[in-house]
Amino acid sequence: MRRREQGVEFRVGTAQMAVPLVLxxxxxxxxxxxxxRWTADPMTAAELRDCxxxxxxxVLGALVLARPTGVRLTPGHLVTFAPFGRQERRISWADVSGIAVRRTFGVTSVHISLVTGERLxxxxxxxxxxxxxxxxxGELTRWWETHRP
Incomplete structure (x- = not known):
């Protein structure tokens, strides 16, 4: 979590990106x-090492080239940013109708509902x-409760 002059930033950590890539x-x-191993031409130890x-x-290239993924909380917006230069998305606090926490495959993440019916x-x-x-x-929820109209 980073505190900035205008808000707070939550980023996906290096370990959170590296562990799934390495595994x-x-x-x-x-x-x-x-x-x-069971073909006519099995892999040698040298070929396995090269692989x-x-x-x-x-993995190192993906970690070095990737821009961090995360969320920035500002007084007017919730801003999501993604890796590899994809566009950031600015969502006004007035457009957020709810925040929910859901568990998928053992990982808990935050889902937001928008007034348009869209879920992110x-x-x-x-x-x-x-x-x-x-x-x-808790901090994300407090920001939403504080800054929504």
Whole structure:
């Protein structure tokens, strides 16, 4: 959580991004190794090492190139921003009709409902590897209650 002059920012942490990437790449490399183990031309230890290096370089590249994902709370808006230069979205507090916390696949995240009927899942805060999740949700709710008309 970052405090700024005009508001508060919640970002997805490096560990929250890295752990799923590393586990996914390790699983993919392991499945590739097992798949090639029973073919006519099994993978050697050197080829497995090269594959693991390439997977590690891919994870590092994704972490270095990715812009942080998160939410910025300002007095007038809730602003979501996404990685890889995707457009940020500004949502007026007057357009937010509700905030709910939902659990999906063991990870709790924040969902907002808009007056148009649209529902959005916020990129941050999320409970995966975040010990301050409950406090952040409370702060987000207080901002909405304070700044809505």
């Amino acid at each position: 996914g790449m390790a699983l993919a490399t392991g499945l590739l190794f097992l798949g090639l 693991a290096y390439a997977a590690g370089a891919g 899942t916020l990129p941050a805060p999320m409970s995966f590897l975040d010990r301050r999740f409950v406090g952040r949700v």
